[in-house]
Amino acid sequence: MQNTSGYFRTAVKVLLVGLLVMFVSAGSIFAASQGGNQGNKTGVTIQVNPATRTVDQGGTASYAASLTSANGFSGNVTPTVSGLPANTTAAFTPASVTLTSGKSATVTLTVVTQATTPDGKADLTIATAAGTSQASGVVVQLVVQASKKMFTISGNLGAPLSPGATVPLNLYITNPNNKSLALSSLSVSVASVTRTQAAVAAGLSCTPADYAVTNYSGQYPLTVPVGTSTLQSLKLSPDLWPRIGMLDTNVNQDGCKGATLQLAYSGTGEGN
Template sequence: MQNESGYFRTAMRRTTTAVKVLLVGLLVMLVSAGTIFAASQGGSQGSTKKGVTIQATPASRTVDQGDTVTYSVALTSANGFSGTVTPTVSGLPASTTAVFAPASVTLGSGKAATVVLTVATSATTPNGKADLTLSTTAGDSQAAGVVVQLFVQAAKKTFSISGNLGQLLTPGSTLPLNPSFANPNNKTLALSNLSVTIAGITRTQAAVAAGLPCTMADYVVTNYSGGYPLTLPVGPSTLSNLKSSSAVWPKITMLDTALNQDGCKGATLQLAYSAVGEGN
């Protein structure tokens, strides 16, 4: 019995020893893992690697197709870096160019410099948002980039419309208008909502001297009644050039009343036009 009891105690001691060894092993593993994690954190927060930091303002810009925008880019020496720094940009949309001024700078330790990034779009730059990544090459290293946004929107299309009546109206008569268009853009425009209004009336000196009235109420304007859109070519054109029938052109009628027989006789009209044009 004693031998058995002694054997039992020995087994228990061995088991206890094994447990202790196991616990010690776990403790070593935990401490090792904690040390690796702390070292990783310390390495990222306390890095002494020389380089350059980048800041760009504003964070986003909006531009019409064909126009340019600028960003201010601050380059700062980090951890004692000194040398030549060349900024770069990537992520430009199609048909877009970018230039830094100056193209490179020389930084001393702890110094900073600012360069200007000019982004030039074209009439064919696609609409939408682009993420531009700005980075630098300094010596043999490249700094982590910062991202700015570029929002490109359709350019506002400009054009002009002009035209007056070819002759004077008489009471009860109607004359058509064949307005002229000027499209200075480099692409055709789709024109819609063409309308004309009477902006002013100039009476003859005799009518003014006699105090004879002539007002917009003495006229009726009939606007263009043809189909849309009207395709406006680059350069000058008229409604007749656009192969539009004179039957659908705008028209102006002078009413035939007792008052306007002399008041509106010989009067000239100033006309104002409006329309909506979109790029094709």
């Protein structure tokens, strides 16, 4: 918006933040023998369902493992898991079972990821320790998705700036995903200032140091629905919006007349 009599015209700079990552999960169990069964090295076979779990970072995945006695095996069986990605923990419930000849028992493997768990696909090997020998394992997959989502932020000042004036900035948030976002860590800064040709020719200065930004002061997270929303449409008081102010200094600020501000925006969004 050009304001030839004032000190400011808006220039919107859109900053792409966040990342939407999606992996397609596989659908089969890889095992030593046909049908998803473990070989009977120790007289125990394993069947696991499901073969693949997909979770967002910070989510939990569960697998049901059926342990069956084979070849007359009887004794205590302790399930194990290997191949977990970094920043991930796992536990079986129960931690061990006692099998008698020809009988089965089911244990549940629960895998807990963190926000810092690397996204991507991991092959987990579920095996058993029965007696003193380690059984060959069944491979299942854990697919971890980045929980950050794609969105854009822009802004618009509703009035021109002049020395000593402060104007609220109504942010526009576009959410192209198929579900709402939990938005946090909103930040606005003055990236650069473009002076008019007349100010440049006259050698009149105007820099980001002539301006001050007060960032959003409301509560987090902000729930942003699908589509384009504004802070106003989210029913947030203008008192909470970011504010752009022009400082009133002792030096000549005529170089800021008609100047264009390039604003930079950032934020963090997670899928609900």
